[in-house]
Amino acid sequence: MKSATIFAVGVLSLAGCTSSSTSDLVDTMNEDTTLTFSVGGTATQASITWLTDGFGTSQETSASVPWTKTETYKSGTMGVNINAQNAGGGTITCKITDASGKVLAQNESSGDYAVVSCAVG
Numbered sequence: 115m116k117s118a119t120i121f122a123v124g125v126l127s128l129a130g131c132t133s134s135s136t137s138d139l140v141d142t143m144n145e146d147t148t149l150t151f152s153v154g155g156t157a158t159q160a161s162i163t164w165l166t167d168g169f170g171t172s173q174e175t176s177a178s179v180p181w182t183k184t185e186t187y188k189s190g191t192m193g194v195n196i197n198a199q200n201a202g203g204g205t206i207t208c209k210i211t212d213a214s215g216k217v218l219a220q221n222e223s224s225g226d227y228a229v230v231s232c233a234v235g
Contacts, residue, residue, distance in 0.1 A: 145189050152209040153181040153230075155222065157200035164196040176201065193235020200228050208232040 151164050160181065163173045167187045174181070179200075187194065200206040205224040210232050211217050219232040 146186060147191070148184060148186045148213045149194060149218070150182055150184045150211045150213075151196045151232075152211070153177070153179055153196070153198045153206065154209075155179065155200070155206040155224075156204035157202070157206045157228075158204075159201035160198045160206060161201070162196065162198045165194045167191065179206070191235070193233060195231060195233035197229060197231045199230075202226065204228075206230045210234055 151162075153160055153162055157179050159176050160179050161173065161175045162177050162181060162183075163171055164183065164185070166172050166185060181198075185194075194210065196208050196210065198206055198208055203226050205222060206228050207220065207222045208230045209217060209220040218234045221230050221232050223230040
């Protein structure tokens with residue numbers, strides 16, 4: 115049996131993410147902001163970790179895919195991210211959108227126990 119490793123949450127790395135202007139998010143984060151995190155792809159289960167308000171973290175293991183979570187961040191938040199690892203093979207995707215539905219970051223990864231990350235800020 116293969117073991118899955120969950121990667122630590124980081125807020126400064128934007129590597130591998132497709133992002134619209136992160137300055138838009140930084141400007142928006144000067145007031146309370148609602149963001150939606152999404153995980154999709156051909157994977158059916160994933161371990162998902164995301165940054166919560168106040169630089170806390172939250173995690174769901176064995177989450178069903180597709181998965182979404184909406185979080186509200188208070189003014190002054192510097193950045194947010196999500197990491198997801200599929201529970202086997204297939205493709206796994208992540209996306210962060212604002213309240214209007216604008217995509218702020220998205221990414222895709224595939225393979226056995228693949229990890230995908232999206233970050234803005």
